[in-house]
Amino acid sequence: MAKTRENFFGIRHLTVKYHSGNSIIHAVNDVSLELKAGETLGLVGETGAGKTTIAKSILRILPESSVESVEGDIWFEGRQILDMNDKELQALRGKSISMIFQDPMTALNPVKTVVSQIAEGYRQHQNCSKAEANKRAIEMLEMVGIGADRAEEYPHQFSGGMKQRVVIALALACSPQLLLADEPTTALDVTIQAQVLDLIRDLRNKLGTAMILITHDLGVVAEVCDKVAVIYAGRIIEQGTLQDIYDHPTHPYTCGLFGALPDLDKDVERLSPIEGLPPDPSVIREHCDFMERCPYACGKCKKFNNHMIEMTPGHMVRCWKANEEE
Amino acid sequence: MAALVETQNLKKYFKSGAGMVHAVDDITFKIEEGETVGLVGESGCGKSTLGRTLIHLNESTDGKILFRGQDVTKLNKKEMVKFRKDVQMIFQDPYSSLDPRQTVSDIIMEPLKLDGSFSQEEIKNRTRELMDTVGIEKRLRMSYPHELDGGRRQRVGIARALALNPKFIVCDEPVSALDVSIQAQILNLLMDLQRDLGLTYLFITHDMSVVKHISNQICVMYLGQMVEVCDRKELFAYPLHPYTKALLSAIPTTDIHNRRERIILKGEIKSPINPGPGCRFASRCPYADEGCRQGVKSQEVRPGHVVVCNKAKEINQL
Ligand SMILES: Nc1ncnc2c1ncn2[C@@H]1O[C@H](COP(=O)(O)OP(=O)(O)OP(=O)(O)O)[C@@H](O)[C@H]1O
Ligand SMILES: Nc1ncnc2c1ncn2[C@@H]1O[C@H](COP(=O)(O)OP(=O)(O)O)[C@@H](O)[C@H]1O
Ligand code: SF4
Ligand code: SF4
Ligand SMILES: [Mg+2]
Ligand SMILES: [Mg+2]
Numbered sequence: 237m238a239k240t241r242e243n244f245f246g247i248r249h250l251t252v253k254y255h256s257g258n259s260i261i262h263a264v265n266d267v268s269l270e271l272k273a274g275e276t277l278g279l280v281g282e283t284g285a286g287k288t289t290i291a292k293s294i295l296r297i298l299p300e301s302s303v304e305s306v307e308g309d310i311w312f313e314g315r316q317i318l319d320m321n322d323k324e325l326q327a328l329r330g331k332s333i334s335m336i337f338q339d340p341m342t343a344l345n346p347v348k349t350v351v352s353q354i355a356e357g358y359r360q361h362q363n364c365s366k367a368e369a370n371k372r373a374i375e376m377l378e379m380v381g382i383g384a385d386r387a388e389e390y391p392h393q394f395s396g397g398m399k400q401r402v403v404i405a406l407a408l409a410c411s412p413q414l415l416l417a418d419e420p421t422t423a424l425d426v427t428i429q430a431q432v433l434d435l436i437r438d439l440r441n442k443l444g445t446a447m448i449l450i451t452h453d454l455g456v457v458a459e460v461c462d463k464v465a466v467i468y469a470g471r472i473i474e475q476g477t478l479q480d481i482y483d484h485p486t487h488p489y490t491c492g493l494f495g496a497l498p499d500l501d502k503d504v505e506r507l508s509p510i511e512g513l514p515p516d517p518s519v520i521r522e523h524c525d526f527m528e529r530c531p532y533a534c535g536k537c538k539k540f541n542n543h544m545i546e547m548t549p550g551h552m553v554r555c556w557k558a559n560e561e562e
Numbered sequence: 563m564a565a566l567v568e569t570q571n572l573k574k575y576f577k578s579g580a581g582m583v584h585a586v587d588d589i590t591f592k593i594e595e596g597e598t599v600g601l602v603g604e605s606g607c608g609k610s611t612l613g614r615t616l617i618h619l620n621e622s623t624d625g626k627i628l629f630r631g632q633d634v635t636k637l638n639k640k641e642m643v644k645f646r647k648d649v650q651m652i653f654q655d656p657y658s659s660l661d662p663r664q665t666v667s668d669i670i671m672e673p674l675k676l677d678g679s680f681s682q683e684e685i686k687n688r689t690r691e692l693m694d695t696v697g698i699e700k701r702l703r704m705s706y707p708h709e710l711d712g713g714r715r716q717r718v719g720i721a722r723a724l725a726l727n728p729k730f731i732v733c734d735e736p737v738s739a740l741d742v743s744i745q746a747q748i749l750n751l752l753m754d755l756q757r758d759l760g761l762t763y764l765f766i767t768h769d770m771s772v773v774k775h776i777s778n779q780i781c782v783m784y785l786g787q788m789v790e791v792c793d794r795k796e797l798f799a800y801p802l803h804p805y806t807k808a809l810l811s812a813i814p815t816t817d818i819h820n821r822r823e824r825i826i827l828k829g830e831i832k833s834p835i836n837p838g839p840g841c842r843f844a845s846r847c848p849y850a851d852e853g854c855r856q857g858v859k860s861q862e863v864r865p866g867h868v869v870v871c872n873k874a875k876e877i878n879q880l
Contacts, residue, residue: 282741283712339655381604383833385580393578396654396735397605397768422738423654425604425768426812427827434826452741455814482818496743497816498771500798506753507746507775513711 243311245414245446246270250308252289252298259518260304263289265470267308273413274444276436278461278478280452280493282514286470287450288338291416294448295335296325312414331361334412336420338450340399343406344391350402351377351387358409376405379435381428397423404432411439415447421456433460454497458482466490469515469525472544476551486553488530524555532557565592565628566762567616567730572625574608574615581835585611587786588625593730593779598756598763600777600794602770602809606834608786609766613732616764617649629730647677650723652716654735659719660707666718667693667703673725692721696751713744720751730762737772749776770813774798782806785834785842792867802869802878804847841871849873 252264264286271277279287292298294310296317310317312333320328337343345353354373355366362369374384380401391399400423407415415436421429437460439445449461457464457478464481466474466489474487485491492510512529515521524542527533540556547558574586585608593599601609614620616627618634627634629645637645653659660669671689674680680688693700696717707715716736723731733752737745753776755761767773773780773794780797782790782805790803801807808825815822829846841858844850853872860870863880874880 282743381831383831385833385835386578388579393576393583395606395610401605423605423735423768425602425809426770426814427809428605429768429814430812430824430826453814454742454816458816458818459814478818482816493742494816496746498746498749498775500771500774500813500815504775506750509746509750510743 243270244273245312246310247290247294248309250290250293250306250310252286252293252306253304254302255304256302256518261517262520263470263517264293265520267467267470267472269448269465269472271414271446271448273446274440275463276440276447276449276461278457278464279448279450279467280454280457280464281467282452284514284517285467287467288418290467291335291418291448291450294416295329295333296320297329297335330357330412331410332412333414333416334407334410335416336403336407336418338418338422340396340403340423341391343403344399346391349388349390350382350394354402354406354409357406361410372409373405376409377402379408380405381431397425397428400424401428401432404435408435408439411443411445413443413445415439415445416450417447418450419452420449422451422453429456436460454493466493469517471525471554472552473526473554474552475544476548480548480551484547484551486547486551486558487526487555488532488557489526492529492531526555564595564631566595566630567764568592568628568631569616570626570628572612572615572627573623574611574620575623578835584786584834584837586615586622587837589786589788591781591788591791593762593764595729595762596756596760597778598765598776600773600780601764601766601783602768602773602780603783604785604831605768607783608834609783610734612783613651613734613764613766617651617730617732618645619651647726648729649732650726650728650730651732651734652719652723652736654738660715660722662707665704665706666698666710669707669718670721670725673722677726688725692724695724695755696721711744712740713747716740716744716748717751720748720755724755724759727759728761730764733763733765735766735768738768745772752776770810782809785832785837787842788868788870789843790867790869792864796864796867800864800867800878802863802867802874802880803843803871804849804877805843843871849877 247267247269250264250267254261254263267290281287293306351373354376355369358372359369374387377387382401404420421432451457461478463477465472468489474490485494496509498507510529515525515528524537524540527537536556544552544554545558546552570590572586572589576583576585603609615622667689670692671685674685674688698714698717737748740748765776777794780794781788784805790806801810808827811822811825827846832842832845839857840855844854858870858872860868862868863874
């Protein structure tokens with residue numbers, strides 16, 4: 237049921253299925269999230285967990301030909317995104333909500349100079365002259381560390397990280413209210429990354445820009461996020477404030493993620509990956525999705541009906557062990 | 563130990579509307595056989611270009627590349643064929659570097675087929691062996707790249723790179739696109755392969771904890787040039803170049819209670835288009851003076867620790 241919600245932005249019971257050959261892919265299963273203006277949420281999880289699908293659902297840019305169904309409720313400033321018509325969506329995208337794509341070339345046109353692409357994007361939503369748009373574009377490029385003398389070059393003349401920076405400039409040019417950033421800094425070195433994260437923090441402080449940051453870099457999440465949601469096989473398996481997740485990681489999968497990181501302060505011979513692979517997305521399970529890989533799996537897990545357990549207010553965990561440890 | 567790969571004053575320039583981009587500018591360094599040299603630096607500073615030029619995927623503009631002491635630009639046809647087998651590259655995005663219409667086994671066997679010196683039987687056996695070495699299940703033989711997860715795709719890329727028994731592999735951000743748990747699997751695999759096959763790696767990455775984990779030596783690059791080279795532990799314990807210090811201070815940490823003191827770089831980034839003489843970091847360096855803008859010299863300030871900064875001793879009280 238479409239119902240207007242109070243908060244700035246939220247998702248309720250989002251379920252997205254794709255069809256692939258003869259099977260149905262359960263990409264996103266009953267995901268609910270909420271964001272206040274200015275808040276940053278880190279969305280963390282393995283490849284195929286459903287992160288990009290969630291972001292694309294918000295902008296309504298899922299590939300129509302392979303989508304089986306999208307159910308649930310997504311609202312932005314009191315309006316239902318899933319009910320919007322094309323015109324409303326057009327106004328929403330790029331201006332109120334913009335997305336930084338995982339692969340920079342999805343957002344860039346190979347035959348246009350980088351400066352003209354940003355200027356055009358800006359002019360689409362802002363009533364201004366060409367010269368003004370150009371000025372803004374160069375300003376944005378400089379903000380991400382690309383000098384004006386490179387502005388007239390084409391994407392193929394840029395390194396991977398430079399292309400990513402152009403995409404970031406493009407997404408930030410219109411000062412969106414909600415930014416969906418899909419692995420935005422993975423291709424960047426840590427100094428430029430810090431600069432970009434500062435820029436995003438600035439937007440948040442000045443304009444109240446909220447952000448969903450999709451990443452597998454737990455360090456980046458720690459730097460900028462207020463809240464964290466860990467997603468596994470299309471379901472949120474742990475959710476809470478930054479402190480909840482980093483000080484009291486509880487779900488065995490979350491703990492595994494922290495354990496797999498190489499540690500700068502320690503020297504180890506071998507790293508400790510989470511053994512095994514994510515489960516088949518074409519199968520819906522009654523029991524815990526992580527059971528096949530979980531080092532703590534036992535008879536009790538088969539009886540666990542896979543619901544979220546609230547450990548402390550707002551800190552939710554989808555594992556029966558969460559109760560035991562209280 | 564002898565150097566397997568060595569460069570002398572290597573340069574690679576690209577034409578751009580506004581002039582020449584000095585992507586790799588006067589780089590002299592070497593990689594010992596059986597070791598891993600980690601290469602880090604700002605995005606766009608020339609790491610990939612250096613890697614590609616080293617294995618002759620790019621024509622160099624000037625300078626020398628020596629492989630086992632032999633000048634790569636002077637190889638005859640037969641020697642070049644041999645060189646092409648000895649050097650390989652693994653890419654960041656295994657998806658775009660693998661042909662989407664080929665099956666896993668086709669992809670891995672292609673270099674063997676192109677080589678022309680193996681029988682059908684040998685190709686089949688070797689392909690099976692390679693899949694085993696990198697840990698791809700036999701049942702995935704006929705799968706296509708898009709049906710695999712990122713980690714397995716990267717394994718396919720590695721198997722293909724290994725097909726002709728290379729000696730030297732340029733790994734260009736091979737784990738950046740992977741989640742932490744799969745990243746750990748691939749790093750373990752690369753280190754096992756190095757030990758078992760005696761491989762030599764140039765390992766490009768932005769992840770400082772990864773580079774510390776996998777390297778013997780680490781090179782820090784800035785705008786086309788090396789600015790600091792030393793042992794991995796030495797670099798983290800005694801970073802001497804102002805850029806390296808800023809780089810290390812910017813590493814995001816998962817410790818939310820003890821944040822590092824950040825060095826925020828201010829000032830304009832110098833353009834790589836016709837950069838001119840002097841230290842390229844001067845426009846952002848808090849210690850820069852007139853002398854730095856005139857020229858910069860390289861010095862070994864601690865044993866085996868080379869830094870290209872006029873004031874390295876002074877800044878670090880050495
Ligand atoms: N084919 C090309 N044509 C023109 N310029 C290029 C080309 N390839 C690279 N460059 C330029 O050379 C410089 C170095 O690029 P390179 O790709 O080596 O950077 P990188 O250090 O690998 O960066 P990243 O960390 O972002 O991958 C950049 O200024 C880039 O724009
Ligand atoms: N266009 C598509 N057609 C069919 N399946 C898809 C498509 N896009 C994604 N999927 C599947 O949906 C699941 C979630 O994918 P995705 O949202 O891309 O995950 P993430 O961004 O977390 O890596 C995966 O199983 C993936 O294979
Ligand atoms: S429910 Fe059982 S299998 Fe699932 S995460 Fe918890 S302990 Fe592991
Ligand atoms: S040479 Fe001068 S400008 Fe360059 S890094 Fe050293 S002190 Fe800074
Ligand atoms: Mg994704
Ligand atoms: Mg590169």
